[in-house]
Structure formats: C-alpha cells, structure tokens
Amino acid sequence: MEKVRAKKHLGQHFLKDLSAAQKITGLYRSTGPVLEIGPGMGVLTQYLVERKDLELFLVEIDRESVAYLQKHYGFTDKNLFDADFLEVDLNRVLGLTPDDKFGIIGNFPYNISSQIFFKVLDYKDQVQEVVGMVQKEVGQRIASPPGNKDYGILSVLLQAYYDIEYAFTVPPGAFDPPPKVDSGVIRLVRNYDKVLGCDFKKFKLVVKTAFNQRRKMLSNALKPIAAQAEFPYENKRAEQLDYTQFVEITKAIFE
CATH class of the missing domain: 1.10.8 (Helicase, Ruva Protein; domain 3)
Structure with a gap:
C-alpha cells in the first residue's frame, strides 16, 4: 500500500511522521468497532485499515478529506461520516445499541480535544478504549495523579472510569505545519471494575x-x-x- 502523507488545509496541524503514526495505531489494542476522529488524509487510517480485527468508522468535517478518503480507500456513507463529532449521535451513526462497545482513536484537534473527552464520558459505558493525540499539556493533565497543578476536572472525571497512560510525546517537527507546542499521545482503557457509587x-x-x-x-x-x-x-x-x-x-x- 502506498503510504499517505499529510496534507495541509483548514489551518490545522497534520501528522506527517509515519513512524509516529504507526506507534499511535499500535497502541490501540481493542477489537471490533472503532471510530477515528478527524482522519484528514488518512495518516492513521492507512494503518488501521490493515487491521482485520477492527470494524473501522470515520468522522471527518472537511469535505476535501472526505472525498480523498472515499477515492483512495473506498469508504462509503456507511462507514465515513461527513459530520462534526461533537454533534453526532454515535450509536445512530455507528449502528450500535447502548449495550455495544466501541473504541475511539485520532489526532484530535487542539481546540476541541477537551470537548471530545467530555463526550467520551457521555458514552463511558460503551467506549472501551481511547487512543488520542492532543496538546501535550492536555494529555499530561488527563493522566496526572492528584497533588499537582496539572490535575483538574477531566483528570478526576476520566480517572473515575478509565485507566490512563501518557504514552509518548510528539515534537512539532512531526507535523505540517509545525505547531508551537509539543503534542502528547494518551491511552485510556475502560476499567469496568470501577463503580462510581453515586449519581x-x-x-x-x-x-x-x-x-x-x-x-x-x-x-x-x-x-x-x-x-x-x-x-x-x-x-x-x-x-x-x-x-x-x-x-x-x-x-x-x-x-
């Protein structure tokens, strides 16, 4: 398969380092349905489609990227959604019931990464794993233990349901165009032994x-x-x- 390189558009930062892309997709260990958020030109997608144990869905708001993914991978409106992740009913678009499990992966846009994780919490009983690249400080905050300035609202809420690992840092040079800050990759695995015990x-x-x-x-x-x-x-x-x-x-x- 011809390996896809990132394309710059919408003023966003697209991953071009293929070794980093392989590491990110390699972190995802669940099977079954998985939703990739913001695949762009398929830098992560190219490795996910090789996994026969995954049922891959994608949500992408940029129509140029949607057209590219349809042309190069044969995705249809059954598994590629031209939509805003924050606004869609995930069970409806994925064809799942509230009892079905699925995962999430992606290079999350900096400006909505926190909102993405709040939406994960809306589906906390279904989302069994999340592997996401975010701004480094956001990743550190989510994975942070109590007792320091990084620890915050998302830390507490997500740690109540997930085992969280800050996996590795990705430098600005891995992107086109390079951001002004480092990025971080985090992995969340749902721990169903954790029972909140309150509303x-x-x-x-x-x-x-x-x-x-x-x-x-x-x-x-x-x-x-x-x-x-x-x-x-x-x-x-x-x-x-x-x-x-x-x-x-x-x-x-x-x-």
Missing part, C-alpha cells in the same frame, strides 16, 4: 465546582452547592483529592 451528574457538579476555585479550601469552594451541608475533606483543596474522595463528598452533600 454521575451530581459527581460532575461537585468536581467542577471544586475546581472552579481550586486555590480555595473546599469549605469555601463548594459553598455554591453545599452551603448547608457537612462533608469530608473541607480543609483540603480540589487538586489534593482523588475521584473516590470526591465520591464521598458527593454522597455527603446529596444523599
């Missing part, structure tokens, strides 16, 4: 409220939702707690 929406509200004023003690940071409630860890800051401790707080406030 997710309330848990998410507690975490977001706590980190909105992350420099304050939780006794002050959580006043907007817990003015009359007693809860543990009042004298801690949000970045000091892991997801299990936020679960304890959620139960204390709402149950």
